Amino acid sequence: MSELSRLRVGQGYDVHRLVEGRKLILGGVHIPSELGLLGHSDADALLHAITDAILGACSMGDIGTHFSDTDPQFEDADSGVLLQQVIEKATLKGFKLMNLDSTLICQSPKLAPHMAVMHQRVAQLCGLPVDSVNIKAKTNEKLGYLGRKEAIEAQAVVLMLRDK
Ligand SMILES: Nc1ccn([C@@H]2O[C@H](COP(=O)(O)O)[C@@H](O)[C@H]2O)c(=O)n1
Numbered sequence: 802m803s804e805l806s807r808l809r810v811g812q813g814y815d816v817h818r819l820v821e822g823r824k825l826i827l828g829g830v831h832i833p834s835e836l837g838l839l840g841h842s843d844a845d846a847l848l849h850a851i852t853d854a855i856l857g858a859c860s861m862g863d864i865g866t867h868f869s870d871t872d873p874q875f876e877d878a879d880s881g882v883l884l885q886q887v888i889e890k891a892t893l894k895g896f897k898l899m900n901l902d903s904t905l906i907c908q909s910p911k912l913a914p915h916m917a918v919m920h921q922r923v924a925q926l927c928g929l930p931v932d933s934v935n936i937k938a939k940t941n942e943k944l945g946y947l948g949r950k951e952a953i954e955a956q957a958v959v960l961m962l963r964d965k
């Protein structure tokens with residue numbers, strides 16, 4: 802089989818509500834903020850979107866089918882650990898992550914000062930060189946629930962190569 806026919810694309814999406822009394826964790830990095838993301842786990846929307854994109858490329862379902870949001874085992878779970886478990890499962894099925902691109906839709910806080918650290922952390926979690934990872938940030942131009950700072954959304958696309 803040619804290398805081109807072994808390529809698989811996957812896309813992922815996640816949104817979590819912004820609330821008081823929670824830490825804001827994005828891309829495995831704690832970002833100082835008055836509001837944090839609500840979820841069963843640490844609610845890292847970026848890592849959840851990347852995890853779902855990987856699962857999508859490998860036809861392996863979605864994050865909730867692997868880590869139930871009613872299982873106490875995953876309460877406050879580190880999403881980096883969940884992502885690495887999914888990469889391990891994908892590797893066992895013969896899939897190798899090639900690159901990823903992602904977008905955070907985040908009205909506030911400003912993410913630019915944290916981008917280099919997030920970028921490095923995501924690359925490390927994914928076992929990729931930093932030039933195979935990209936994270937973009939957008940406000941929502943103050944429109945809708947994202948623009949009102951009620952939530953942060955993440956989108957991700959990955960390319961994976963199957964061994965056969
Ligand atoms: N939370 C955010 C959102 C955006 N940025 C950076 O600002 C640029 C302009 O954003 P617009 O939504 O006005 O297009 C964007 O390209 C990011 O570089 C940010 O740092 N943090």
Ligand SMILES: C[C@@]1(CO)OP(=O)(O)OP(=O)(O)OC[C@H]1O
Pocket residue numbers: 815839840841842843844845849864865866868869870871875876878
């Ligand atoms: C990660 C899990 C599991 O702790 O919980 P949440 O943090 O609520 O995240 P979500 O994006 O709703 O989906 C998957 C869940 O099963």
